[in-house]
Structure formats: C-alpha cells, structure tokens
Amino acid sequence: MLPDQILFALEVTLNGLMAGVMYALVALGFVLIFKASGIFNYAQGVLALFAALTLVGFQNGQIPFAHLINATFGTNLHTFGWTLPGIVAIALTAGVMVGLAWLIERLVLKHLVNQAPIILFMATIGLAYFLEGLGDVMWGADIKTLDVGLPQGISETVESATAALLGYGFFIDNLDIVATIVAVILVASLTIFSQYSKQGRALRAVADDHQAALSVGISLRFIWVLVWSIAGFVALVAGIMWGTKSGVQFSLSLIALKALPVLMLGGFTSIPGAIVGGLIIGVGEKLFEFTIGPMIGGATENWFAYVLALLFLVFRPQGLFGEKIIERV
Amino acid sequence: MSAQPAVNTEGYTTADGRKIGGVLMEMKNITLRFGGVVAIKDISFDIREGEIRAIIGPNGAGKSSMLNVISGFYVPTEGEVWFKGYRRGPMKPYQVAQLGIARTFQNIALFDGMTVLDNIMTGRLTLMKTGLLAQAMWWGAAQKEESAHREKVEKIIDFLEIQAIRKTPVGRLPYGLKKRVELARALAAEPKILLLDEPMAGMNVEEKEDMCRFILDVNDEFGTTICLIEHDMGVVMDLSDRVVVMDYGKKIGDGTPDEVRANPEVIAAYLGVAHD
Numbered sequence: 001m002l003p004d005q006i007l008f009a010l011e012v013t014l015n016g017l018m019a020g021v022m023y024a025l026v027a028l029g030f031v032l033i034f035k036a037s038g039i040f041n042y043a044q045g046v047l048a049l050f051a052a053l054t055l056v057g058f059q060n061g062q063i064p065f066a067h068l069i070n071a072t073f074g075t076n077l078h079t080f081g082w083t084l085p086g087i088v089a090i091a092l093t094a095g096v097m098v099g100l101a102w103l104i105e106r107l108v109l110k111h112l113v114n115q116a117p118i119i120l121f122m123a124t125i126g127l128a129y130f131l132e133g134l135g136d137v138m139w140g141a142d143i144k145t146l147d148v149g150l151p152q153g154i155s156e157t158v159e160s161a162t163a164a165l166l167g168y169g170f171f172i173d174n175l176d177i178v179a180t181i182v183a184v185i186l187v188a189s190l191t192i193f194s195q196y197s198k199q200g201r202a203l204r205a206v207a208d209d210h211q212a213a214l215s216v217g218i219s220l221r222f223i224w225v226l227v228w229s230i231a232g233f234v235a236l237v238a239g240i241m242w243g244t245k246s247g248v249q250f251s252l253s254l255i256a257l258k259a260l261p262v263l264m265l266g267g268f269t270s271i272p273g274a275i276v277g278g279l280i281i282g283v284g285e286k287l288f289e290f291t292i293g294p295m296i297g298g299a300t301e302n303w304f305a306y307v308l309a310l311l312f313l314v315f316r317p318q319g320l321f322g323e324k325i326i327e328r329v
Numbered sequence: 330m331s332a333q334p335a336v337n338t339e340g341y342t343t344a345d346g347r348k349i350g351g352v353l354m355e356m357k358n359i360t361l362r363f364g365g366v367v368a369i370k371d372i373s374f375d376i377r378e379g380e381i382r383a384i385i386g387p388n389g390a391g392k393s394s395m396l397n398v399i400s401g402f403y404v405p406t407e408g409e410v411w412f413k414g415y416r417r418g419p420m421k422p423y424q425v426a427q428l429g430i431a432r433t434f435q436n437i438a439l440f441d442g443m444t445v446l447d448n449i450m451t452g453r454l455t456l457m458k459t460g461l462l463a464q465a466m467w468w469g470a471a472q473k474e475e476s477a478h479r480e481k482v483e484k485i486i487d488f489l490e491i492q493a494i495r496k497t498p499v500g501r502l503p504y505g506l507k508k509r510v511e512l513a514r515a516l517a518a519e520p521k522i523l524l525l526d527e528p529m530a531g532m533n534v535e536e537k538e539d540m541c542r543f544i545l546d547v548n549d550e551f552g553t554t555i556c557l558i559e560h561d562m563g564v565v566m567d568l569s570d571r572v573v574v575m576d577y578g579k580k581i582g583d584g585t586p587d588e589v590r591a592n593p594e595v596i597a598a599y600l601g602v603a604h605d
Contacts, residue, residue: 196472196475197471198454198457198471198475201447201450201451201454202451202454204440204442204443204447205440205443205451205454207442208440208441208442208443209438209439209440209441211402211434211438212434212438212439212440213423213440213451214402214421214422214423214426215400215422215426215431215432215434215438215515216426216431216451216452216454216455216514216518217423217424217426217427217454217455217518218423218451218454219421219423220423
C-alpha cells in the first residue's frame, strides 16, 4: 500500500486534470476563432455566459425581455409556463448560437474585412459588452441554477473502487468526468474536421490568406459564419459545464481570463495545445497549492497560472504547440 | 447572366499547327476608374478556347487591373464581361473562381502555414461536392471523394516536378518554387481559363525557362486556355498565340506576336520615340 501522502497527491493531480479540462473547454473557443481569422476573440467568455443564460431561459420557459416588456406595458409576464427537457433546450440554444454567428458576421465582421487585427480585437471587446448587456436584458441578472441532467456530486463508483483497491477513496466529481469525456470527443472531432474535411481546409486557408482563399473559390462570409457558429457551440458546451458547476451568473464570463494562461502555454493556434495547456495549468495549480501553498500562506491558485504563463512568454513565446513563425528574409 | 449564347465558333490555326477554338471569354469596352484615375480605358478583346493569350505593356499600363477585372477582384466601371457566351453579372472573386477561372498572383498568394499538398488541395475545393452535413454524417463518402481528389493532385505534382517538396510548409520554400506551387494550385481547379499574373517575375533565366516549359506543357497536355500578363517582351513573344498590348490604360495593339512586333505604336511605347 502506498503512503497516504502520495495517494492524496495523486488525488490532487487527478482533480487538477479535471479542472484543467474545464479550462481547456473555454480555451478551445479562443483557438478556433484565432486559427480561422487571426482574431483574439475577447467575447468568448461572454459567449459562454450568453449561451448558458439562453439555455436556462429556454429550459425554464422564461419569456425573453420579460422585464423590459413588463416595465413598458405594465404587464406581469415571467414564464411561458413550461419546462423543456435538457436536450431540447440545448438544441434550441445551439440554433440561437448559429443565428448569433450569422448576425455577428452580418453586422460586424463584414464591414471589417482587411482591417488590422487590433481593429477586429476592439470590435470583439465591444461585442463582449454588448452581449453581456443583451443577456441581462433578455434573461434577467439574477443568479440561476443550470441542470440539464448531467450527473453531479462525488462519484461513489470511483470512491468505492479506489477504496477497495488502494485503501483510500478518491473524491472525484461526476461532472468533471463527464466534462472530460465531452472534451475528448469535442477535440477529436474538431481536429478531424479541421485537418481532413473540405470546410476545415477552407477554414485554414482563410486564416492564412484572404486573397488567395478568394481566388480558389472560398466564400469568406460562409467560413466566418461557420467558425463563429462552432465557437458559439464550444462556448455553449463550456457554459453548460461551468454553469452546472457554479451557477449561471455574470462571473461566468470571467472564466475567459482563466483561458488566457492556457492559451499562452498551449499556443494560440493549436487545438491539442489548448487541451494540454489546460491540463498543465489545472494540475500545476493544484499541486503547487498542495505542496508550496501552505508555506507561503495559500491562495496560490489565484496567481499561479499567470506566473506560469509569464515564464512561458519569456522562454517559449509561441507556446508548446504554436507555430513558430519563420520568415525568409 | 442573361440568356443569349452567341459563341463565335470559328477558330484559327496557329503557326505551329494547333487548332484554336471559338471565343471563350470576351471583354467588351471595359473601363475601370478609381476616383479620378482611369486605369483601363475602353478596352475590348477576346480569349479563344485553347489559346495562350498574353497581355503586355510597360509598368503601370493597367495589365494587372485588367486581370483583376477578369478574375472578379475588380468590378469594371463600364463595359461587359462575357464568358462562354453569357454575360457575366457583377460577381465576387470566389464566385468567379467557382465558374472555372483560376489565377495566380504577381506577389504570390499562397497559404504559408500549410504544406504544398494542402495548398494544392485547396485548389480543388470548388470541385468537391460533399456538403458539410454529409461530411459529418457519412464519413466514408467524404473520404472516398478526398482520395479521388488527392489522386488528381498527385498527378499535377508529378507534372510540375514538385514531388520532393509536397510535405513542406510553403512558407519555407524559395521564391521560384512558390511560383510553381501557385501554378499547381490554380491547375488543380481544372480551370476553363488560367490567369497568370507575371508568372516569370523575379526569376532567374533557368527558372524562367522552366516556367515557360510548364506553361506550354499545361496548354498542350490539358488544353487549358491561358491568359498571362508579362513584362518581358522576349518571353511573351515565344510563348503566346495572340498578344494584347496596353499602354496608359489603352489598347495600342492586338494580334499575333509578329503583327504586334511590327506595330509602330507598340515600338514607340516600348522603346520610346525620338522627339524632334
């Protein structure tokens, strides 16, 4: 039998891995848009929030803009009076995210073709604040619980199995296990899509050179709507996982900040990089808190990821899997 | 496009005995203005099936602008573009590409981060039929299609003798090879018309000879209609069947290389005339 200390460290590592998957889910959305359009999409976190809000709204049969309608017409409307099953609500929300992608292309991106990346970045900041406000007005600013039927709480199977095997029961959240499985499927399908499908190739082509992409018959508009739809879908998945874990509220959009160090580690252009970066940060911050944390007064999880990212910027600015840009002179 | 097919079916035979078909593309009174600047002034000419058509002229004559009009990157201010006997409405460049008009660029526009093979595969995007959903649902069909396209691409790679670099990211290649990859990508689309914007620019003599050979071979082997822009008179005269000469946005000559060479206006534009 292993000593308890080591087993505990092992459990911490496992929990770190699971937390890392949750970070990676958010980082994935950033990578997709960055790969396809060279835009750092500041709005990705808010997209996740917006998706989660919409999902809860649909599920509970909330009337969108209820507060606005009530305030204007003096009515007292709140819900349609139905509750939808989780899967239906998810499908409807996915549809909304596609519509949103189409609107973003129509109203924002279309007018910014061939602009410098910084302009597009600013546009996404504007988009982030707009969506945040829209989410509030549509669905209300109160904290909501999200339950689409995903298993939650400590997994008893894992606990009893490890207890029998090692004499020490591991505490692992069911939701984290689900998140891991979902993330693996998501990454595998996205990688296959981008590497081997017609649209995936077109997507990479657009990311590389707009003019050349046009000359081989690729419609930029279609590709942009596609990319933002996928990013919206990934945001929805992240929103479901994080929303189930810690409730749907404004602070959900701040998970985007946690994705930043993940991106710096994994590289802005690599889908597997987002996953590996997420895992390293998840495990790193848990282990650091567990080993060094007590010596320096704890709460290291607040800053560990950022310091790690800073170190990476110094020694390997392109990240673990990012493309190193070699230019012929 | 308005219905009214009016293809000129009579062709001609070149000096070396190749049969040239009817009119494939016709530019009718094209004028292109940018604000007050007139880049192209009332130019008409046609491109016939199977021929190598050149547009030449000194710097700033409006050659590239003309090519951009043909490929849809510019919309002419006045005039009509007719293709395969139909008038072509205003179109986006990607729609023109889908019609079967492929092009290369003067300053090379390749996907630097992708391999040579991937770059050439993008050329076949317009020919791929399987849709997004079908690809997601029925992976087998998509894969079958992919390998069929891959086969065609490998043929082109062999043809242009770039087998050795097929897995190299394009960003790492030297200039001359990049130009060849760009030609390969355009060819992969199996275009009706292949537009080449200064295919020989910035090349050394050996690379130029290679490129000339490839252009002639492409025309010979696949029967591809080619419209090219060149700066270098010597190269153009050897290569092309008919030549349009532009100067300051105007057409000053049109005909076989020999006719053009004898045209006093062309000589003046290229060599200058003595002012006395």
